[in-house]
Amino acid sequence: MSYIDEVLQEVVQQNPNQPEFHQAVKEVLESLRPVVEKDENTYRQAAILERLTMPDRIISFRVAWMDDNGKVQLNNGYRVQYNNALGPYKGGLRFHPSVNLSVMKFLGFEQIFKNSLTGQPIGGAKGGSDFDPKGKSDREVMAFCQSYMTELSKHIGADRDVPAGDIGVGAREIGYLFGQYKRLSGVYEGVITGKGLSYGGSLVRKEATGYGLVYLTEEMLRSNGMDIAGKTVAVSGSGNVAIYAIEKAWQLGAKPITCSDSSGWIYDPEGIDVELLKQVKEVNRARLTAYAEARPSAQYRPGRGVWSVKCDIALPCATQNELKLTDAQALVGHGCIAVAEGANMPTTMEATTYLQQSGVLFCPGKAANAGGVATSVLEMGQNSQRTSWTFEKVDRKLHDIMVNIFHQAEEAAREYGVPGDYVAGANIAGFKRVAEAMLAQGIY
Numbered sequence: 001m002s003y004i005d006e007v008l009q010e011v012v013q014q015n016p017n018q019p020e021f022h023q024a025v026k027e028v029l030e031s032l033r034p035v036v037e038k039d040e041n042t043y044r045q046a047a048i049l050e051r052l053t054m055p056d057r058i059i060s061f062r063v064a065w066m067d068d069n070g071k072v073q074l075n076n077g078y079r080v081q082y083n084n085a086l087g088p089y090k091g092g093l094r095f096h097p098s099v100n101l102s103v104m105k106f107l108g109f110e111q112i113f114k115n116s117l118t119g120q121p122i123g124g125a126k127g128g129s130d131f132d133p134k135g136k137s138d139r140e141v142m143a144f145c146q147s148y149m150t151e152l153s154k155h156i157g158a159d160r161d162v163p164a165g166d167i168g169v170g171a172r173e174i175g176y177l178f179g180q181y182k183r184l185s186g187v188y189e190g191v192i193t194g195k196g197l198s199y200g201g202s203l204v205r206k207e208a209t210g211y212g213l214v215y216l217t218e219e220m221l222r223s224n225g226m227d228i229a230g231k232t233v234a235v236s237g238s239g240n241v242a243i244y245a246i247e248k249a250w251q252l253g254a255k256p257i258t259c260s261d262s263s264g265w266i267y268d269p270e271g272i273d274v275e276l277l278k279q280v281k282e283v284n285r286a287r288l289t290a291y292a293e294a295r296p297s298a299q300y301r302p303g304r305g306v307w308s309v310k311c312d313i314a315l316p317c318a319t320q321n322e323l324k325l326t327d328a329q330a331l332v333g334h335g336c337i338a339v340a341e342g343a344n345m346p347t348t349m350e351a352t353t354y355l356q357q358s359g360v361l362f363c364p365g366k367a368a369n370a371g372g373v374a375t376s377v378l379e380m381g382q383n384s385q386r387t388s389w390t391f392e393k394v395d396r397k398l399h400d401i402m403v404n405i406f407h408q409a410e411e412a413a414r415e416y417g418v419p420g421d422y423v424a425g426a427n428i429a430g431f432k433r434v435a436e437a438m439l440a441q442g443i444y
């Protein structure tokens with residue numbers, strides 16, 4: 001049996017009931033075949049794939065907090081410190097009821113390759129909780145964040161592990177988490193990114209994942225002789241990534257026509273009004289029905305359906321496995337030319353294969369949504385230097401990083417005989433840098 005098949009089998013056997021984790025590992029290892037088979041003995045002797053798929057450490061803890069009725073509530077808290085061959089652990093925190101160890105491990109594993117692709121000195125990690133901030137008062141969210149950080153603070157630090165936001169962890173949660181860390185440690189350091197501008201945050205961090213996604217999409221189209229201007233774009237989600245992808249799509253001359261949340265979705269043939277969307281989601285924390293009520297051209301439909309709309313480009317920006325085979329078939333049927341993942345693993349494996357085989361340009365999240373973490377590293381740099389850069393400077397750096405990530409994936413795919421397969425290219429380029437560092441650093 002080949003080394004890759006052996007490791008795949010072991011991962012499934014040793015981590016039962018973790019389907020998201022299995023899916024992420026399978027996708028990466030399958031595409032590493034041409035690299036690993038070239039030098040199988042070296043990788044096997046050093047157990048590189050076993051070490052890459054097993055986290056350095058999993059921290060799992062109880063989070064107790066008091067609700068507004070004086071009742072004590074409990075949640076599960078996690079931090080998976082996956083691999084620090086390239087630098088301090090880095091990856092977001094997700095607060096959502098769907099969080100479990102399988103989701104944490106899939107996200108942490110993906111993060112290793114994403115962070116490697118940025119070319120910056122950061123390892124991979126992920127954390128979070130099954131706590132749901134939706135419908136909680138600010139005081140309840142603060143109580144939860146303080147309790148979560150009380151445990152997490154023992155394991156993080158500016159040179160050790162630097163968390164950031166993700167689903168359910170935005171500006172409010174980051175502020176409470178940072179405040180509690182500072183209180184416990186007595187140190188004012190860049191221990192978390194995505195901070196507010198008044199206390200060490202970076203300009204463009206809030207916009208970075210969405211903007212970066214669209215910069216990369218523009219480059220992918222350009223490299224294939226097309227232009228993003230004039231294209232219609234279907235976007236799912238209406239959170240941080242989706243909002244700023246919509247904003248940047250407008251800025252580059254495209255027309256975003258959909259967005260969604262977990263209750264329903266909007267089709268707006270006039271194009272999504274991004275200022276209204278920000279007001280509804282970022283300020284009022286309301287549902288998309290409020291957007292439809294305020295916008296005569298918008299049609300609101302409950303449930304799923306974003307991918308049934310005719311579009312040139314699809315940007316899934318909500319959550320994992322939200323774009324399924326039937327959705328991919330609908331997109332191809334309507335003449336969609338490109339899909340780039342703003343969310344992590346939003347496209348199922350069957351849908352990915354179908355899109356690629358149908359000639360749709362497809363860029364995986366670990367390349368397409370790396371702008372968030374890349375800008376987090378720019379925030380860390382500014383914190384260390386006690387300085388802050390202009391919006392234009394950070395935005396230019398973000399743009400260059402995204403263009404570079406695309407070309408790394410494109411080049412690796414070409415070098416290993418699968419031109420145009422950006423999934424394989426991203427995995428190969430990300431893997432090579434980490435594997436080289438692990439081999440150089442001995443057994444650990």
Ligand code: NDP
Nearest residue numbers: 166167168209237238239240241261262318319343344372
């Ligand atoms: P937000 O919490 O800001 O927004 C998430 C959006 O997705 C909301 O519209 C939410 O709807 C929707 N959503 C979440 N879960 C589900 C679900 N199970 N079914 C349907 N809709 C759902 O998160 P972000 O925008 O930050 O993150 C979105 C994706 O992007 C995630 O996969 C995340 O890992 C990834 N990502 C984020 C980065 C960042 O910098 N923020 C960086 C890289 C990747 P509702 O409000 O109804 O729950």
